[in-house]
Amino acid sequence: MPTVHVSLAHRSYDIAIGHGILAETSARCRGWCGLDEPGSVLVVTDSNLVDSHAATVADGFVSDGWLVGRHVLEPGEPSKSLEAARTMYDSLVELPADRGTLVVAVGGGVVGDAAGFVAATYARGIPLVGVPTTLLAQVDSSVGGKVAVNHPRAKNLIGAFHQPSGVLIDIGTLESLPERDYRSGLAEVIKYGVILDAEFFDYLEQNVEGLNGRDLDVLGHVVARSCELKAQIVEQDERETTGVRAVLNYGHTFAHAHEALAGYGELLHGEAVAIGMVQASRLAEKLGRIDALTTRRQVTLLEAVGLPVTAPRGPAADEIIDRMLLDKKTAGGRLKFVLPTRMGHVELVDEVDEALVRDVLA
Numbered sequence: 001m002p003t004v005h006v007s008l009a010h011r012s013y014d015i016a017i018g019h020g021i022l023a024e025t026s027a028r029c030r031g032w033c034g035l036d037e038p039g040s041v042l043v044v045t046d047s048n049l050v051d052s053h054a055a056t057v058a059d060g061f062v063s064d065g066w067l068v069g070r071h072v073l074e075p076g077e078p079s080k081s082l083e084a085a086r087t088m089y090d091s092l093v094e095l096p097a098d099r100g101t102l103v104v105a106v107g108g109g110v111v112g113d114a115a116g117f118v119a120a121t122y123a124r125g126i127p128l129v130g131v132p133t134t135l136l137a138q139v140d141s142s143v144g145g146k147v148a149v150n151h152p153r154a155k156n157l158i159g160a161f162h163q164p165s166g167v168l169i170d171i172g173t174l175e176s177l178p179e180r181d182y183r184s185g186l187a188e189v190i191k192y193g194v195i196l197d198a199e200f201f202d203y204l205e206q207n208v209e210g211l212n213g214r215d216l217d218v219l220g221h222v223v224a225r226s227c228e229l230k231a232q233i234v235e236q237d238e239r240e241t242t243g244v245r246a247v248l249n250y251g252h253t254f255a256h257a258h259e260a261l262a263g264y265g266e267l268l269h270g271e272a273v274a275i276g277m278v279q280a281s282r283l284a285e286k287l288g289r290i291d292a293l294t295t296r297r298q299v300t301l302l303e304a305v306g307l308p309v310t311a312p313r314g315p316a317a318d319e320i321i322d323r324m325l326l327d328k329k330t331a332g333g334r335l336k337f338v339l340p341t342r343m344g345h346v347e348l349v350d351e352v353d354e355a356l357v358r359d360v361l362a
């Protein structure tokens with residue numbers, strides 16, 4: 001199984017990908033953090049994983065002689081809060097932690113973002129290792145160093161860039177992932193094909209059965225290639241300042257609006273992204289940037305892996321557009337979209353005529 005290297009000068013790190021490698025986390029961490037002796041670690045997880053994947057990781061640290069603290073969050077988005085962060089700071093103080101104490105996040109994007117935020121801020125920053133256990137976290141949120149908690153009025157408003165010392169991905173953890181969360185993660189995988197790699201998109205089309213059956217060979221390739229593609233973007237635009245990283249937001253202008261209007265949790269992020277990708281692709285068609293086949297291929301693949309491709313009934317176009325204008329990808333009241341020019345390539349397009357967006361939403 002491969003290792004993906006994320007090259008960011010002195011913040012570079014490895015993503016180790018394998019099957020049945022959770023118990024190796026402790027040994028990997030010593031290597032990544034350059035420790036001759038076992039150190040101290042806070043293993044953060046949620047209550048769905050505390051007796052399974054997180055126990056394997058924490059027990060590995062205990063048997064290797066680390067000083068181990070365990071912190072269990074409630075599953076779900078509310079744990080990305082300053083209140084939850086405060087309880088993690090308490091656990092670090094009680095350990096007791098020092099500047100070298102490692103935070104290991106075992107879980108999905110919620111655990112990764114919240115524990116990462118704590119690692120970024122405790123004692124002005126302590127080392128972080130990600131052990132992502134959802135497909136979304138393995139192919140997206142654990143790569144790139146974005147960590148955050150939510151403000152009651154805005155998602156991810158309070159955060160930092162804090163690159164991990166390493167990431168360990170055990171694709172075996174995906175076996176226990178609920179179906180809907182698994183399929184939601186596939187939306188981000190398909191997105192990488194559309195925005196960056198036409199060959200990868202072909203591969204996904206040819207391996208629908210393996211994707212639906214969670215075939216380990218297919219998953220190994222899919223997770224590794226997705227991490228490589230995200231790493232390439234992050235390496236060019238670590239802190240989202242040059243615009244390169246914006247390509248990762250393909251489908252997201254529509255998706256964020258649908259997610260917010262449906263009420264967070266109703267539509268999973270990946271489901272909203274699937275709908276948003278199809279709408280963005282239709283918009284690109286209307287602008288004459290791509291042919292109908294490029295959209296049709298996305299619709300067919302998304303449907304084949306059980307993702308929605310049409311928006312839920314309810315909000316009117318006006319409401320959706322107003323919501324999009326609140327999104328961070330609008331500048332000066334103009335709608336901005338990441339749109340394909342062909343399979344495997346997208347561009348950031350501003351000044352899109354609102355009437356065309358209305359057509360797509362109709």
Ligand code: NAD
Pocket residue numbers: 046047048049053075076077080107108109110111113133134135136137140141142143144145146147156173174175176177178181269
């Ligand atoms: P999640 O973390 O809420 O996990 C989904 C559910 O799956 C939870 O109930 C969890 O307990 C359970 N679970 C996790 N792994 C499991 C496993 N192996 N077996 C069984 N159950 C398991 O959801 P998510 O989709 O992983 O993450 C969503 C979060 O990620 C959002 O808060 C989003 O903002 C964030 N995110 C961050 C970035 C980033 O760059 N930092 C990128 C994308 C998304």
